[in-house]
Amino acid sequence: MTDGKKYTGQLVFGLDIGTRSIVGTVGYKEGDRFIVVAQRVKEHETRAMLDGQIHDIIAVGETIRVVKEQLEAVIGRKLTDVCIAAAGRVLRTVTTHVEYPFGSDKEIGQEDVYALVSAGVEKAYEEFLESAKDEETKFYCVGHSVVRYYLNGYPMGNLEGHKARTVGVDLIATFLPEDVVDGLYKAVEIAGLTVANMTLEPIAAIQVAIPERFRMLNIALIDVGAGTSDISITNDGCILAYGMIPIAGDVLTENIAKHCLVDFATAEQIKRDAGLMDIVSFEDIMFLPQTIASSEVLAITDPIVKDMAKQVAEKIKELNGGKAVSAVFVVGGGGKIPGYTQAISEELGIAKERVALRGEEVMQQIVFEEDIKKDSLLVTPIGICLNFYEQSNNFIFVSFNESKVKIYDNNKLTVADAAMQAGFPNDGLFPKRGKALAFTVNGKNRIARGEPGEGATITINGNAAGIYAPIHANDIIRVTESTAGAEGKLTIGELPEAGDSFMVNVNGQKVQLPKFASVNGQLQSNYYEIQQNDAVEMLNYYTVQQLTEFMDVTLDLHTDIYVNNELASMDTPVYENFSVTWTLGNGLYYEESTESEAQSANPAEENIAENGGNDAGETNAEQSFASVHSIIVLVNGKPVQLSGKTSYIYVDVFDYIDFDLTRPKGKGIVTTLNGRQAQYMEPVYDSDVIEIYWQE
Numbered sequence: 265m266t267d268g269k270k271y272t273g274q275l276v277f278g279l280d281i282g283t284r285s286i287v288g289t290v291g292y293k294e295g296d297r298f299i300v301v302a303q304r305v306k307e308h309e310t311r312a313m314l315d316g317q318i319h320d321i322i323a324v325g326e327t328i329r330v331v332k333e334q335l336e337a338v339i340g341r342k343l344t345d346v347c348i349a350a351a352g353r354v355l356r357t358v359t360t361h362v363e364y365p366f367g368s369d370k371e372i373g374q375e376d377v378y379a380l381v382s383a384g385v386e387k388a389y390e391e392f393l394e395s396a397k398d399e400e401t402k403f404y405c406v407g408h409s410v411v412r413y414y415l416n417g418y419p420m421g422n423l424e425g426h427k428a429r430t431v432g433v434d435l436i437a438t439f440l441p442e443d444v445v446d447g448l449y450k451a452v453e454i455a456g457l458t459v460a461n462m463t464l465e466p467i468a469a470i471q472v473a474i475p476e477r478f479r480m481l482n483i484a485l486i487d488v489g490a491g492t493s494d495i496s497i498t499n500d501g502c503i504l505a506y507g508m509i510p511i512a513g514d515v516l517t518e519n520i521a522k523h524c525l526v527d528f529a530t531a532e533q534i535k536r537d538a539g540l541m542d543i544v545s546f547e548d549i550m551f552l553p554q555t556i557a558s559s560e561v562l563a564i565t566d567p568i569v570k571d572m573a574k575q576v577a578e579k580i581k582e583l584n585g586g587k588a589v590s591a592v593f594v595v596g597g598g599g600k601i602p603g604y605t606q607a608i609s610e611e612l613g614i615a616k617e618r619v620a621l622r623g624e625e626v627m628q629q630i631v632f633e634e635d636i637k638k639d640s641l642l643v644t645p646i647g648i649c650l651n652f653y654e655q656s657n658n659f660i661f662v663s664f665n666e667s668k669v670k671i672y673d674n675n676k677l678t679v680a681d682a683a684m685q686a687g688f689p690n691d692g693l694f695p696k697r698g699k700a701l702a703f704t705v706n707g708k709n710r711i712a713r714g715e716p717g718e719g720a721t722i723t724i725n726g727n728a729a730g731i732y733a734p735i736h737a738n739d740i741i742r743v744t745e746s747t748a749g750a751e752g753k754l755t756i757g758e759l760p761e762a763g764d765s766f767m768v769n770v771n772g773q774k775v776q777l778p779k780f781a782s783v784n785g786q787l788q789s790n791y792y793e794i795q796q797n798d799a800v801e802m803l804n805y806y807t808v809q810q811l812t813e814f815m816d817v818t819l820d821l822h823t824d825i826y827v828n829n830e831l832a833s834m835d836t837p838v839y840e841n842f843s844v845t846w847t848l849g850n851g852l853y854y855e856e857s858t859e860s861e862a863q864s865a866n867p868a869e870e871n872i873a874e875n876g877g878n879d880a881g882e883t884n885a886e887q888s889f890a891s892v893h894s895i896i897v898l899v900n901g902k903p904v905q906l907s908g909k910t911s912y913i914y915v916d917v918f919d920y921i922d923f924d925l926t927r928p929k930g931k932g933i934v935t936t937l938n939g940r941q942a943q944y945m946e947p948v949y950d951s952d953v954i955e956i957y958w959q960e
Contacts, residue, residue, distance in 0.1 A: 389405055516535060825846045
């Protein structure tokens with residue numbers, strides 16, 4: 265702002281750009297008082313604005329220039345920066361709530377509060393975009409108000425310094441269309457001014473009309489202008505809501521114009537004079553002199569006044585949770601219409617004394633150096649100036665990934681704010697985990713989390729920065745989106761259940777059996793990599809068939825099998841601690857063959873000799889039971905069971921796979937064992953991973 269030599273404080277220049285007129289105010293703050301050095305008002309020569317919105321930017325800009333030059337002549341200084349306010353004609357609001365858990369008690373600092381409020385604004389913006397997704401108009405978030413903070417779920421006035429496990433906030437965010445904001449900025453630029461601060465008219469009005477000490481009460485403020493009636497609601501020390509109805513003083517003027525057959529400017533004069541005199545004289549469009557009684561003017565406007573009051577009262581109830589407020593303050597020129605405050609009290613069902621115009625009563629701390637009467641018309645113009653001290657903000661431009669972005673500046677802007685305004689995906693700022701692997705084990709859901717990725721790479725003007733680094737006008741911001749980490753992965757062998765086993769009793773001896781893994785109904789080895797949505801079952805039983813294969817025992821057709829002393833088949837399941845016996849046709853167990861039988865001259869003896877019987881006189885069946893076993897290996901991605909031996913070497917695998925060595929299909933055979941080159945004679949073990957293929 266501009267400093268005048270004869271003034272002790274910084275001069276603030278505020279413009280109330282209204283539908284009927286532009287009010288320029290220059291002043292400065294001195295302690296709790298605001299000193300108004302000069303104020304000038306100029307009406308639009310044409311209807312350059314309708315319903316609070318600029319229609320003729322050049323005409324409005326030239327009117328602003330006249331007001332600026334008049335003020336410059338008074339203060340003896342050039343004015344370059346200005347504070348403005350946007351009408352609520354097309355104002356949109358979103359009320360939202362966010363919470364942030366810390367997990368344990370944490371002392372709340374300023375950064376925590378800022379992060380919480382930022383999260384609230386971001387959520388409100390997302391909700392707004394969702395509600396406005398079918399609209400072609402682009403909206404800007406032009407401000408926000410904290411309604412209430414929460415500490416561990418309880419309302420709290422100020423979070424800073426408290427310890428909390430959870431903090432929350434109720435917040436109102438306000439949005440305006442791009443053309444409204446651009447129109448105001450362009451009109452100001454035409455007058456040779458730069459916007460130093462922008463607020464909303466209802467926020468500016470409440471700055472003066474409802475001081476902090478009154479906001480504990482449930483009060484409505486109505487700023488009745490020419491084109492719109494802006495509404496604010498307070499309670500419990502907070503501004504709860506903003507609203508607007510697109511009807512105000514101009515509707516009355518238009519009705520008088522039709523009734524009296526005059527142009528809009530003449531009708532406006534008739535409306536004003538009707539409040540000052542009994543008979544109003546005017547000239548109609550036929551240039552004929554006419555008169556009208558003030559009582560007739562009031563009769564013409566009375567139905568419209570009542571309709572305005574009804575619409576405003578309904579909006580107040582809507583914003584106040586369906587009920588009337590305790591009191592209503594009215595400001596603005598339109599609020600002076602005879603019968604308006606009475607109609608409001610009737611529609612809300614409250615005493616007429618509790619609906620009143622606010623002018624001089626709320627301007628005790630406002631001092632005019634010029635001879636200006638304190639009036640309800642001046643509430644919003646003064647409030648625009650005072651808002652400069654509360655929150656100096658305006659729109660700035662930054663470059664975000666080579667695109668020009670306009671952002672409403674609240675002096676706390678960060679990279680995250682620019683990203684949000686530019687439509688950059690929020691998850692593109694933070695490290696993303698790879699996709700989680702979801703599967704079930706024994707019918708219960710399991711997940712293997714993906715790995716975290718890298719955060720976004722951010723630079724401001726070529727220097728490395730973080731997500732919450734502050735930004736300023738004309739900064740060049742570049743953001744490379746964050747990456748996702750590796751997807752979640754897990755093998756059967758990495759499951760806690762993979763090491764489980766159970767014990768059964770076979771022919772009087774305890775045998776420990778590792779549990780099988782079934783995936784989607786197919787047996788798999790411990791090296792099997794679990795896939796998305798796999799159903800893994802860790803089987804807690806063997807069939808008799810699987811038991812004999814595991815023990816590498818071959819039973820002939822005449823063998824009787826018993827499970828828990830009941831006759832069974834090869835498909836009978838065997839669970840933990842079950843007993844299993846198999847006998848020859850004569851009822852003897854295999855391992856009960858006697859030494860004399862083993863030494864007799866018969867084919868069995870010859871078979872033992874051929875297979876290297878030992879000094880203890882083991883039978884072939886005893887050898888099989890005591891030492892041979894099966895293993896399962898993974899060959900070219902498929903499980904293969906090797907059986908019939910006490911140990912196995914790599915070359916044994918060729919006996920179990922379809923691999924024709926007599927017909928070469930490449931330069932040579934590639935053989936690997938657990939990812940390395942294999943030797944044909946080296947041992948292999950259960951769950952080994954083998955690859956065998958022709959090299960091209």
